[in-house]
Amino acid sequence: xxxxxxxxxxxxxxxxxxxxxxxxxxxxxxxxxxxxxxxxxxxxxxxxxxxxxxxxxxxxxxxxxxxxxxxxxxxxxxxxxxxxxxxxxxxxxxxxxxxxxxxxxxxxxxxxxxxxxxxxxxxxxxxxxxxxxxxxxxxxxxxxxxxxxxxxxxxxxxxxxxxxxxxxxxxxxxxxxxxxxxxxxxxxxxxxxxxxxxxxxxxxxxxxxxxxxxxxxxxxxxxxxxxxxxxxxxxxxxxxxxxxxxxxxxxxxxxxxxxxxxxxxxxxxxxxxxxxxxxxxxxxxxxxxxxxxxxxxxxxxxxxxxxxxxxxxxxxxxxxxxxxxxxxxxxxxxxxxxxxxxxxxxxxxxxxxxxxxxxxxxxxxxxxxxxxxxxxxxxxxxxxxxxxxxxxxxxxxxxxxxxxxxxxxxxxxxxxxxxxxxxxxxxxxxxxxxxxxxxxxxxxxxxxxxxxxxxxxxxxxxxxxxxxxxxxxxxxxxxxxxxxxxxxxxxxxxxxxxxxxxxxxxxxxxxxxxxxxxxxxxxxxxxxxxxxxxxxxxxxxxxxxxxxxxxxxxxxxxxxxxxxxxxxxxxxxxxxxxxxxxxxxxxxxxxxxxxxxxxxxxxxxxxxxxxxxxxxxxxxxxxxxxxxxxxxxxxxxxxxxxxxxxxxxxxxxxxxxxxxxxxxxxxxxxxxxxxxxxxxxxxxxxxxxxxxxxxxxxxxxxxxxxxxxxxxxxxxxxxxxxxxxxxxxxxxxxxxxxxxxxxxxxxxxxxxxxxxxxxxxxxxxxxxxxxxxxxxxxxxxxxxxxxxxxxxxxxxxxxxxxxxxxxxxxxxxxxxxxxxxxxxxxxxxxxxxxxx
Numbered sequence: 001x002x003x004x005x006x007x008x009x010x011x012x013x014x015x016x017x018x019x020x021x022x023x024x025x026x027x028x029x030x031x032x033x034x035x036x037x038x039x040x041x042x043x044x045x046x047x048x049x050x051x052x053x054x055x056x057x058x059x060x061x062x063x064x065x066x067x068x069x070x071x072x073x074x075x076x077x078x079x080x081x082x083x084x085x086x087x088x089x090x091x092x093x094x095x096x097x098x099x100x101x102x103x104x105x106x107x108x109x110x111x112x113x114x115x116x117x118x119x120x121x122x123x124x125x126x127x128x129x130x131x132x133x134x135x136x137x138x139x140x141x142x143x144x145x146x147x148x149x150x151x152x153x154x155x156x157x158x159x160x161x162x163x164x165x166x167x168x169x170x171x172x173x174x175x176x177x178x179x180x181x182x183x184x185x186x187x188x189x190x191x192x193x194x195x196x197x198x199x200x201x202x203x204x205x206x207x208x209x210x211x212x213x214x215x216x217x218x219x220x221x222x223x224x225x226x227x228x229x230x231x232x233x234x235x236x237x238x239x240x241x242x243x244x245x246x247x248x249x250x251x252x253x254x255x256x257x258x259x260x261x262x263x264x265x266x267x268x269x270x271x272x273x274x275x276x277x278x279x280x281x282x283x284x285x286x287x288x289x290x291x292x293x294x295x296x297x298x299x300x301x302x303x304x305x306x307x308x309x310x311x312x313x314x315x316x317x318x319x320x321x322x323x324x325x326x327x328x329x330x331x332x333x334x335x336x337x338x339x340x341x342x343x344x345x346x347x348x349x350x351x352x353x354x355x356x357x358x359x360x361x362x363x364x365x366x367x368x369x370x371x372x373x374x375x376x377x378x379x380x381x382x383x384x385x386x387x388x389x390x391x392x393x394x395x396x397x398x399x400x401x402x403x404x405x406x407x408x409x410x411x412x413x414x415x416x417x418x419x420x421x422x423x424x425x426x427x428x429x430x431x432x433x434x435x436x437x438x439x440x441x442x443x444x445x446x447x448x449x450x451x452x453x454x455x456x457x458x459x460x461x462x463x464x465x466x467x468x469x470x471x472x473x474x475x476x477x478x479x480x481x482x483x484x485x486x487x488x489x490x491x492x493x494x495x496x497x498x499x500x501x502x503x504x505x506x507x508x509x510x511x512x513x514x515x516x517x518x519x520x521x522x523x524x525x526x527x528x529x530x531x532x533x534x535x536x537x538x539x540x541x542x543x544x545x546x547x548x549x550x551x552x553x554x555x556x557x558x559x560x561x562x563x564x565x566x567x568x569x570x571x572x573x574x575x576x577x578x579x580x581x582x583x584x585x586x587x588x589x590x591x592x593x594x595x596x597x598x599x600x601x602x603x604x605x606x607x608x609x610x611x612x613x614x615x616x617x618x619x620x621x622x623x624x625x626x627x628x629x630x631x632x633x634x635x636x637x638x639x640x641x642x643x644x645x646x647x648x649x650x651x652x653x654x655x656x657x658x659x660x661x662x663x664x665x666x667x668x669x670x671x672x673x674x675x676x677x678x679x680x681x682x683x684x685x686x687x688x689x690x691x692x693x694x695x696x697x698x699x700x701x702x703x704x705x706x707x708x709x710x711x712x713x714x715x716x717x718x719x720x721x722x723x724x725x726x727x728x729x730x731x732x733x734x735x736x737x738x739x740x741x742x743x744x745x746x747x748x749x750x751x752x753x754x755x756x757x758x759x760x761x762x763x764x765x766x767x768x769x770x771x772x773x774x775x776x777x778x779x780x781x782x783x784x785x786x787x788x789x790x791x792x793x794x795x796x797x798x799x800x801x802x803x804x805x806x807x808x809x810x811x812x813x814x815x816x817x818x819x820x821x822x823x824x825x826x827x828x829x830x831x832x833x834x835x836x
Contacts, residue, residue: 128182131185132182139341142209142337142342143223171325177344180303180347181343183303187299189295191292194276194277197269200258204262209224210342222334223346279292306347311348325340354461361764366756386690387690389776392553392624395557396626397559398628400632401630401652407636408581409581410580412578416599420606426668427655427667428667431653431654432628432651433675433729434650436650441559442463445499448678451478451695455710469504472762479557481555487554488510488554489556490558491539496515496517501513501515528604531601535604536605539560543612562604563598570601578592578596586638588637591636609627622659624657624658624687626683627655629652629653630652632649647735656684663689673733678699685700695757698753709729709730710728712728
């Protein structure tokens, strides 16, 4: 038996066929639609015969007919009667006289539409490429929406700009997105094996994806994330939250457009004698089945391998994307999709590498970690008298706040932060080591809220808010200590979508998140002078207004915007003058203008912070504020040119302050000179002399050994392709870099425990989730609180008299031998308390 397989883009050579009469069809031979077309062409409607008719009169036996059928496979619409119904049976055979209706021509039993033609493989190939390009255009249309009222630079929007970038910027991400989409399209073509069926299927799927994404961008200014598709398995009603007002008309128009397109495909199929077959065959079909399997698997596996690896630094897919111009822009998912292509940006979120599994990770190991730090917590709590949740705690992330007078080679004619400078002398305060420079806000925020460290993650995980948190089922954070998060609130005078905060804050358990874009709106977002961002005075007023109307103890998260880049001479009557320090290189004109604008903004923040704390001081309930700058602004070009300034350009200011109604008012921890945001919750508890959970006990002890830790840093604005290469930075209590190779055994043990804890939370099996590892003494397990309708009371549990004193216990415990240790925890005796 002979077989011929035809695939898309590979033309087949036509083979002349003999024609048979209906009687001969009954003797074992059948007539293909190719023969029908030949009959129409050769006879016409008048039934005239050509020289081939002589063959039709020759007697044929069954063997001859079968031999002919085997030698000449059917290659058109009659390949499979079950698919297209073109079997030459009596129910659909034509008249032998060759006469057809007005719309069809009939020859030897096969009806052929008037004007029908056989589409060439090149026609399919051209249409395949065209529809793939249209698909990329659909995807880009889905994200071609600007943030309403946004003052940030307008993002790239639309397919044309996406294509033009190949010439203007030598970025070929359009080609990469096109290739990915085409491979998916190709796999579907081979799976269905019918061009005019597969094409409307994939086009409809792409349009639905793009339409839903456009609705989400319009309603939330956030691109679709892989986790958004959880509603398919859980609550399909969630998709309704993507529908903006006026969406009905767009849905109707898109539906009509897709129905028209489907109708055109049906019409094309009607006039295509090949019936859109990608692979044509007859006989046993084994070769065809194999070819189709290969056609599905090869492009499918290429896409799957690319998607699984593109989020991992150093992988072939990541290197390919980078080489073609991929510039990850994790701070804004919509801009990321506009800049790099929807499919590529979406793919990066599917399988990012989080961190390597630590050696020895198991349930038994994590039980050992739990027991170690349960004992540590008892030791620490024996000398502490307060409960963390008996006070309100306010975390203030002050955008880009850092003392410009510490920048090497820079002088200002006036101190931009006199109030905060003096405050730092009287309360717990110091410098915070930041992983960012000119960006990376969400990473510092993530560390402050969770106590996890960016230093433990794989270099591929550049933005936990985008790549990690949306996927996690267990997301413990400091606000959950207040009744599982029910008594917490967040404010941000900008877009809720920035860094996907709206999604992540829900995961963290914040029941309310007030922003400029809603759905819960801040009251005050007035900028100062010509600045595009809300002033800090407005942001602070939102917090104080809310707290005055919210009795009880709460956790409040505020992320400001006033000092966000760029710095374009926003302020009237700016008195600041920036000059180079003695012996330092001259400042550029743009650099000088930016520094002077930033310095004015700092002075405004300083004054607003003074007013804010004064307002909280008038409250008759205890309130503690944890204030920190996230990173330096990326404006110090001259200082940044010297790599010796790396640490100095990654140190911001922080302080912990308590109002007069707090027992911790006037407290200053003497060893707080340096820190990193992962230690803030532990430092806040220590400042308040509050009892701790085993997790906070662990952070307290580690901070006693290592004052600050962050991934490697560079003197350039935050990038999102990878965490910079190099060694993790560790600082001691004096701010000096530490060599990890010289760490003592307890410190090495705690760093290993840190990785175990972080892996269990972010990538492991959550062995610690249903334990009391995150639970404060006297409070129910946080998971139980989050799932309970009734609020739990944070009772004040007295420490047992049998617990040894902190001083004696901390000097005798040994982590390496498996028992709890806190040899580094000397700060208990270093707390000076003035006032109450």
